[in-house]
Amino acid sequence: MSTSILKLTNVCKSFGPIDVLHDISLDIKAGEVLCLLGDNGAGKSTLIRILSGVHRPTSGTILFEGEPASFETPRAAADRGIATVHQFGGTFPLMSIGRSFFVGVEPTKGWGPFKIFDRKKANEVAVKAVRDFGITRIDDGDRLVGGLSGGERQSLAIARAVHFGAKVLILDEPTAALGVKQATHVLRIVHEAKRRGLAVVFITHQVMHAMAVGDHFAVLIRGAVAADFRKGEKTREEITDLMAGGETMANLEAEIEGYMTAHDGHAPQHIGPAV
Ligand SMILES: Nc1ncnc2c1ncn2[C@@H]1O[C@H](COP(=O)(O)OP(=O)(O)OP(=O)(O)O)[C@@H](O)[C@H]1O
Numbered sequence: 505m506s507t508s509i510l511k512l513t514n515v516c517k518s519f520g521p522i523d524v525l526h527d528i529s530l531d532i533k534a535g536e537v538l539c540l541l542g543d544n545g546a547g548k549s550t551l552i553r554i555l556s557g558v559h560r561p562t563s564g565t566i567l568f569e570g571e572p573a574s575f576e577t578p579r580a581a582a583d584r585g586i587a588t589v590h591q592f593g594g595t596f597p598l599m600s601i602g603r604s605f606f607v608g609v610e611p612t613k614g615w616g617p618f619k620i621f622d623r624k625k626a627n628e629v630a631v632k633a634v635r636d637f638g639i640t641r642i643d644d645g646d647r648l649v650g651g652l653s654g655g656e657r658q659s660l661a662i663a664r665a666v667h668f669g670a671k672v673l674i675l676d677e678p679t680a681a682l683g684v685k686q687a688t689h690v691l692r693i694v695h696e697a698k699r700r701g702l703a704v705v706f707i708t709h710q711v712m713h714a715m716a717v718g719d720h721f722a723v724l725i726r727g728a729v730a731a732d733f734r735k736g737e738k739t740r741e742e743i744t745d746l747m748a749g750g751e752t753m754a755n756l757e758a759e760i761e762g763y764m765t766a767h768d769g770h771a772p773q774h775i776g777p778a779v
Pocket residue numbers: 519522524542543544545546547548549550551
């Protein structure tokens with residue numbers, strides 16, 4: 505049985521009168537990928553903002569390695585080893601790979617007031633860290649991050665988190681804007697992070713991506729955990745239906761067909777709840 509790193513019990517979050525999260529209880533474990541699923545507006549990003557110190561919960565408890573924890577700032581969460589990679593990799597397009605890898609933790613040579621950023625060393629370490637994750641196309645730490653592909657940027661951000669000893673890696677839709685090959689690469693890296701013992705929280709709208717890496721799944725519907733299950737316990741179809749907010753895909757298909765019949769074969773602009 506793997507150990508629990510983050511344990512949420514009855515976490516609620518309201519913004520003024522708006523209740524966004526209700527009684528969220530989840531166990532996030534080392535060496536496991538938790539896929540957080542749910543439709544637009546279900547509360548996924550709000551939940552990870554609580555875990556990464558951006559928002560404070562309104563009520564409920566969070567245990568970090570068994571101790572009550574409250575992350576007052578993103579920095580406080582990062583210092584405890586919770587690394588959050590946002591959709592575009594959280595990197596800096598106009599910085600070199602070596603420089604962006606060490607933002608906030610620059611290696612220095614010399615001493616006292618003569619400390620300077622050691623570009624060569626930074627580049628070496630950064631390039632090695634990403635190559636260890638199998639991104640062999642990156643071999644020059646002076647290249648600008650902005651020149652990398654979306655998948656390479658995601659991979660760089662994940663490699664950076666792992667290199668600096670993250671215990672929890674939170675990825676908010678890392679594969680959303682990627683093609684099949686790039687997404688596969690990022691999924692492989694997620695797998696590698698898990699193999700190295702990190703707890704990974706992975707948000708995606710793509711069922712196949714979730715099924716490819718997930719050990720544990722939690723589906724949010726309107727801010728509550730509507731389903732919490734482990735790999736193999738539900739079929740792809742059941743997961744898709746849950747992600748659509750409990751509406752079955754068969755119903756949606758019938759709805760589209762009905763619409764097309766009534767509108768000379770034109771597909772509807774929007775199906776289901778507005779996004
Ligand atoms: N600061 C805020 N103040 C008020 N309401 C908010 C705030 N942040 C989020 N919400 C609301 O909370 C709900 C959940 O938003 P959230 O961004 O967590 O959804 P999500 O599951 O990440 O959706 P998506 O899949 O579209 O990214 C939405 O209805 C949103 O409008």
